[in-house]
Amino acid sequence: MTPETARLRTKTWICAVIVVLTQVFGNFFLKRGMPADLPSALDYITVLFRPWVALGVTLLVVWLLSRMTLLSWADLSYVLPVTSLGYVLVAFLGRWLLDERITSKRWAGIFLIVAGVSLVGCRSAPQTWKSGARS
Amino acid sequence: MTWVLIAIIVASTSVGEVLQAIGMRRHGEICDFRPGALGRAASTLARNAVVIGSVVAMAVSFFAYLGLLSFSDLSFAVPVTAVTYVVETVLAKYVLKERVNWLRWVGAALVLCGVALVSL
Numbered sequence: 001m002t003p004e005t006a007r008l009r010t011k012t013w014i015c016a017v018i019v020v021l022t023q024v025f026g027n028f029f030l031k032r033g034m035p036a037d038l039p040s041a042l043d044y045i046t047v048l049f050r051p052w053v054a055l056g057v058t059l060l061v062v063w064l065l066s067r068m069t070l071l072s073w074a075d076l077s078y079v080l081p082v083t084s085l086g087y088v089l090v091a092f093l094g095r096w097l098l099d100e101r102i103t104s105k106r107w108a109g110i111f112l113i114v115a116g117v118s119l120v121g122c123r124s125a126p127q128t129w130k131s132g133a134r135s
Numbered sequence: 136m137t138w139v140l141i142a143i144i145v146a147s148t149s150v151g152e153v154l155q156a157i158g159m160r161r162h163g164e165i166c167d168f169r170p171g172a173l174g175r176a177a178s179t180l181a182r183n184a185v186v187i188g189s190v191v192a193m194a195v196s197f198f199a200y201l202g203l204l205s206f207s208d209l210s211f212a213v214p215v216t217a218v219t220y221v222v223e224t225v226l227a228k229y230v231l232k233e234r235v236n237w238l239r240w241v242g243a244a245l246v247l248c249g250v251a252l253v254s255l
Contacts, residue, residue, distance in 0.1 A: 034201070034205050036205070044198060060197075064190075068155060068158075068180070072159040072160070072162055075227065076152065076223060076227040077223075077243070080223055080243065081220070081242040084220065084250075087250065106252065109252030111249070112248050115245050116243065116245030119238055120242035124239060
C-alpha cells in the first residue's frame with residue numbers, strides 16, 4: 001500500500017463513520033418524533049418544528065454534507081455498500097429503544113448486509129475512476 | 136400507498152445520489168478541512184447546478200420518506216428503500232464510468248438480499 005492509498009483509505013474510513021452515525025441517529029430521532037399519521041400537506045411542514053424531528057433533520061443535514069464530502073473522492077459504488085452498515089445499526093436501535101422486534105429473518109438479513117459491507121469495504125479500493133480515466 | 140411512496144423514494148434517491156456524485160466529482164477532492172476552506176467549498180457547491188438538482192431530488196425523497204415513516208416501522212421503512220443499491224450500482228457503472236469489479240457486484244447483491252430479508 002503506497003502512502004497515497006493509505007492516506008485515502010484513512011480519510012475514507014473517518015468520513016464513512018461520520019456518514020453512518022449521522023444517518024442512523026438522524027433516522028432514529030425522526031422516527032421518535034413522528035406522530036402516528038400526517039393527514040394534511042401542512043402537517044408535513046409543521047412536523048419539522050417538533051424537537052425530536054428537528055434534531056433528526058439537523059443530523060440528516062450533517063449526513064448529507066459529510067456524504068457529499070466523501071463522494072468528492074470516493075466511488076459511488078464503494079460508498080453505497082460501505083455506508084449500508086447504517087441499516088444494521090438502525091435495526092439494533094429500533095430493537096433497543098423503540099421496542100421493535102428483530103425476527104430470525106431480520107437477523108439473517110443483517111448478517112448478509114454485514115457480509116456485503118466487509119467484502120467491499122475491506123477488499124476494494126475506495127477510488128477507481130481516476131486511475132480508470134488515465135488508462 | 137406504501138408501495139407508491141417506496142417507488143417515489145427509490146426513483147428520487149437514485150437520481151439524487153448519482154447527480155450528487157457527478158457534482159462532487161466535478162468539484163474535486165476536498166482536502167482542506169479547516170472551517171474557512173469548508174465554507175468556501177460549500178458556497179461553490181451551492182452554486183453548482185448539478186448539486187442543486189441532487190438536493191431537489193433528495194428533498195422529494197425525504198418528504199416521501201417522512202410520509203412512509205408516519206405509518207410504518209423504522210426497521211421496515213429504512214431497509215426497503217435499499218433497492219436503490221442495485222439501481223445505483225448499475226448507474227455508477229454506466230453513467231459515472233466507475234470500474235465496478237465483481238467484489239462490488241457481490242457486495243451490492245448481498246446488501247440487497249439482506250435488505251429484502253430484513254423487510255419481509
